[in-house]
Structures are given as C-alpha cells and as structure tokens.
Amino acid sequence: MSTLPPLAARLRGVASSPVRDLLALLERPNVLSFAGGLPAPELFDLDGLREAYARVLAGPGARLALQYAPTEGNLELRTRVAERLTRRGLPTEPGDLLITTGSQQALTLVTTALLDPGAVVAVEEPTYLAALQSFQLAGARLVTVPGDEQGVDPDALADVVARHRPALFYTVPTFANPTGRTLPASRRAAVARIASAGGVRVVEDDPYGELRYRGAPVLPLASTSDDVFYLGSFSKIGAPGLRLGWVRSPADARPALVVAKQAADLHTSTIDQAAAAAYFGVADLDGHVARLQDAYRERRDAMIAALPGTLPPGSRWTDPDGGMFVWVRLPDGFDAASLLPTALAHDVAFVPGAPFYAGEPDRATLRLSFTTNTPDEIREGMRRLGAALGVHAAATT
Numbered sequence: 001m002s003t004l005p006p007l008a009a010r011l012r013g014v015a016s017s018p019v020r021d022l023l024a025l026l027e028r029p030n031v032l033s034f035a036g037g038l039p040a041p042e043l044f045d046l047d048g049l050r051e052a053y054a055r056v057l058a059g060p061g062a063r064l065a066l067q068y069a070p071t072e073g074n075l076e077l078r079t080r081v082a083e084r085l086t087r088r089g090l091p092t093e094p095g096d097l098l099i100t101t102g103s104q105q106a107l108t109l110v111t112t113a114l115l116d117p118g119a120v121v122a123v124e125e126p127t128y129l130a131a132l133q134s135f136q137l138a139g140a141r142l143v144t145v146p147g148d149e150q151g152v153d154p155d156a157l158a159d160v161v162a163r164h165r166p167a168l169f170y171t172v173p174t175f176a177n178p179t180g181r182t183l184p185a186s187r188r189a190a191v192a193r194i195a196s197a198g199g200v201r202v203v204e205d206d207p208y209g210e211l212r213y214r215g216a217p218v219l220p221l222a223s224t225s226d227d228v229f230y231l232g233s234f235s236k237i238g239a240p241g242l243r244l245g246w247v248r249s250p251a252d253a254r255p256a257l258v259v260a261k262q263a264a265d266l267h268t269s270t271i272d273q274a275a276a277a278a279y280f281g282v283a284d285l286d287g288h289v290a291r292l293q294d295a296y297r298e299r300r301d302a303m304i305a306a307l308p309g310t311l312p313p314g315s316r317w318t319d320p321d322g323g324m325f326v327w328v329r330l331p332d333g334f335d336a337a338s339l340l341p342t343a344l345a346h347d348v349a350f351v352p353g354a355p356f357y358a359g360e361p362d363r364a365t366l367r368l369s370f371t372t373n374t375p376d377e378i379r380e381g382m383r384r385l386g387a388a389l390g391v392h393a394a395a396t397t
C-alpha cells in the first residue's frame with residue numbers, strides 16, 4: 001500500500017485560531033461571552049438589507065446580478081465606498097479599490113502579492129490573530145514592534161526597520177484588535193515617514209474605524225502616504241455574513257492583487273456586491289452607524305464601569321474610544337488561559353491574550369468584547385468573571 005504525501009509544509013506550525021475554537025465551545029446556552037469579536041446581530045439593519053436584495057432581484061439588473069462578474073468588483077459599490085472613504089479624509093477613486101470577500105481576503109491577497117517565503121513582516125505586539133496566521137501561511141518571518149498605551153512606538157519601529165529590513169509592516173492603528181488602542185496622528189505621520197524611508201510597505205487594517213464613541217476622528221494612516229495598503233470592511237458597519245471588504249492599494253500592486261484574487265475566487269459574490277451597492281444607495285448608512293455607536297458606547301461604558309469591581313487589585317485595562325475590545329492585564333502571576341476553564345464553569349467567557357502575540361506572550365492578558373451583550377448582561381457577566389477570579393485567586397494562593 002502506498003503512503004499518501006503529507007500535508008503542505010507551510011501549514012506546519014500554523015495553529016487553528018483559538019478564538020474560532022472557543023466560539024464553538026460557546027454554543028452552550030447560559031454562557032455570557034465576551035470572547036468573540038462579533039457585531040450585535042439585533043442591530044443588523046435587516047429591513048434595509050432585505051429591501052436592497054429585493055431591489056436587486058426585482059430590478060432590470062437581476063440576471064446580471066447572478067452572473068459571473070469582473071474581478072475588481074461592482075463599479076457602483078466601488079464608487080460608493082470611494083465616496084465614503086473620501087468623506088472620511090482618504091481621497092479615493094473607484095479605480096483605487098478592489099472589492100474582496102471580507103477584508104480578511106484583502107489581507108491574504110496583499111500577503112500573496114507582496115511576500116515571498118522567508119520575507120520579514122513586522123507586526124505590532126499584540127496584534128490580530130488571523131493576520132498572524134495569514135503571514136505564517138505565506139512562510140513569512142515575523143518580527144514584533146513594541147508599543148504603549150497609544151499604540152506602536154515609532155522609535156521601536158525605526159529600530160526594527162534598521163535591524164530586520166522587513167518587507168511589510170502590518171498595523172491596526174484605529175481601535176485595534178485586540179487592544180482597542182488608537183494611534184495618534186503624530187505617530188501615524190512618523191510611521192509613514194519611517195516606512196517610506198526604509199522601503200517598507202505598510203498595511204493599514206481598518207475594520208473598526210467608523211465605530212467611534214468618543215473624540216474626534218483621526219485620519220487614516222493611508223492619508224499620509226500613497227504607499228499604504230488600506231483594508232476596509234462592511235462587516236462591522238453592515239453585517240459580516242455578507243463577506244464584503246475592500247483594499248485601496250498603491251497603483252503598482254493592483255495588477256498583482258487582481259491576479260491573486262482571480263486565483264482565489266474569480267470575484268466576490270455578484271449578488272452580495274449588488275445588494276450592498278443598492279444598500280448604500282437606499283439606506284441611511286450614517287444613521288445606522290450612529291445607532292451602532294450609541295448602542296456600543298453604552299455597552300463599553302457598562303463594561304468599563306464594572307471592571308474595577310471585577311478584577312483583582314493591580315489589574316490594568318484599556319478604555320477604548322471605539323471598536324469592540326477592552327484589553328486587560330491581570331496582576332503578575334496570573335495566567336488567563338488557565339483561568340478560562342474556571343470562567344466557563346461560571347458561565348462566562350473571554351479570550352486569553354497569549355495567541356495575539358507573535359513573540360513572547362504576556363500570559364496575564366486577556367481580551368473582552370463588549371458588543372454582543374446588553375449593559376445588564378455585561379454587568380451580570382462581569383459579576384461572574386469577578387467570582388471566577390475570586391475562585392481562581394483562592395485556588396492558587
């Protein structure tokens with residue numbers, strides 16, 4: 001009997017996302033979960049989306065909306081997205097954009113287009129887990145850039161650029177996953193300067209930028225340099241099930257991105273793009289985003305107010321201006337992963353912080369998402385977490 005060849009070597013060492021694995025565990029009723037980075041389903045604009053799909057399927061373009069379509073994406077949708085980005089301070093033409101199957105695919109395409117095996121990728125520490133998976137799958141070598149409460153430290157980036165000559169720097173500068181931090185404008189300018197002087201491509205991942213609950217917007221990093229790949233998404237302001245994202249890319253890389261997308265899936269779902277384009281046209285998207293902001297602001301406030309009575313003395317946490325996440329650092333000696341079974345026994349869940357680190361993890365960290373629970377549920381969940389931490393503290397001391 002002949003043996004079958006092994007699986008591709010590039011998959012070795014790339015672990016399944018513990019967040020997605022955890023989501024499977026949380027199917028159990030009664031668990032109050034702060035684990036997933038999901039938008040609140042009760043806030044989806046079901047009526048608006050239903051109308052948008054109906055318009056497309058009842059209109060003269062219905063058959064075209066069910067046909068194969070150009071790889072670059074629906075022109076009307078690209079026009080709407082370009083207008084919205086321009087209004088947010090990032091001047092964009094429809095031709096600058098490629099529509100992708102979620103912004104996750106934009107990340108994969110940029111990775112495919114830019115990285116040869118062994119290429120060096122610089123990432124903030126900690127950072128978005130599925131970006132780490134994408135770079136690891138491409139055979140990249142990851143180097144980490146430390147930061148502080150304001151996000152990545154430009155001096156540390158300059159040091160990493162000088163020492164490692166990365167091909168690419170990946171960053172989530174606005175309401176980051178997992179920390180919730182936002183990079184101030186002055187640091188954005190410094191990052192763009194350092195990257196362009198060092199010949200480093202920058203990927204700015206911005207799925208959360210429109211979910212601001214406090215303070216004035218900060219311009220995207222991409223507005224400071226033409227060399228930045230800017231990734232956007234419909235998942236957090238619309239609905240993630242549509243799987244619609246986009247990449248605004250430097251002109252020289254666009255043909256390579258299109259080829260990479262052709263090889264991946266030919267094009268993003270024609271009907272979903274057409275419905276999203278119709279939605280931009282018929283719905284009050286600004287009003288919808290304002291409703292999301294109001295609801296999420298209340299939920300963030302409920303969580304931030306409950307944390308001092310939930311966490312052991314000496315804990316620290318971020319108080320994000322937007323997005324979905326609060327990043328917690330428990331006192332020295334705590335291990336969030338070993339706390340998780342106790343938390344689950346108390347019917348409450350979070351994500352341990354360790355998997356978000358490309359380098360040496362800080363095991364006392366964890367991520368809490370405040371979006372999918374009401375303020376009352378958040379208070380109850382925090383009570384359970386507090387109880388779990390009490391049990392944990394008693395069991396280990």
Ligand SMILES: Cc1ncc(COP(=O)(O)O)c(C=O)c1O
Pocket residue numbers: 037101102103104105128172177205207232233234235240243244245
């Ligand atoms: C930083 C970051 N980038 C990209 C994504 C993927 O989003 P999408 O649904 O657009 O693929 C997420 C999703 O949680 C995210 O947190």
